[in-house]
Amino acid sequence: MARTFFMQRFEEPALALLRIVAGGMLMQHGAQKLFGLLGGFGGTPGARAPLVSQMGLGGVIEFFVALLVVLGLFTRPAAFLCSGMMAAAYFMAHAPGGFWPVLNKGELAALYCFVFLYFSARGGGKYSLDALMDGRAAVRRTRI
Secondary structure (H helix, E strand, O other), X not given: OOOOOHHHHHHHHHHHHHHHHHHHHHHHHHHHHHHOOOOOHHHOOOXXXXXXXXXXXXXXXXXXXXXXXXXXXOHHHHHHHHHHHHXXXXXXXXXXXXXXXXXXXXXXXXXXXXXXXXXXXXXXXXXXXXXXXXXXXXXXHHHO
């Protein structure tokens, strides 16, 4: 019989916490760009990125699409979009500064990219709106 690690029983709550925290952290970047909050766009309080711009599109994804990840709603496609955006941000803004993420200041973008890529493969987990909707759909299917 295989032994289980004592933390294994917390796998689903830990997945939900990671999803909520990672999405919430990305939402803060979107709040800066879209609403001028949390120090504002470019570190200027109250400053916002123009909505019809690359930064504006990034802000929309960072805030509204990351909110879907936080809620666990359409988690796979939302996380895939966030992952792709962070990959593009890394290669456009950080990679020209050198190969090593710690030197080009791109470690956060790279980490976000892979965390959201994981969620696109794994899904929202047991504690997500996706799971709630799937459960209701399963109940409807069994009643027919």
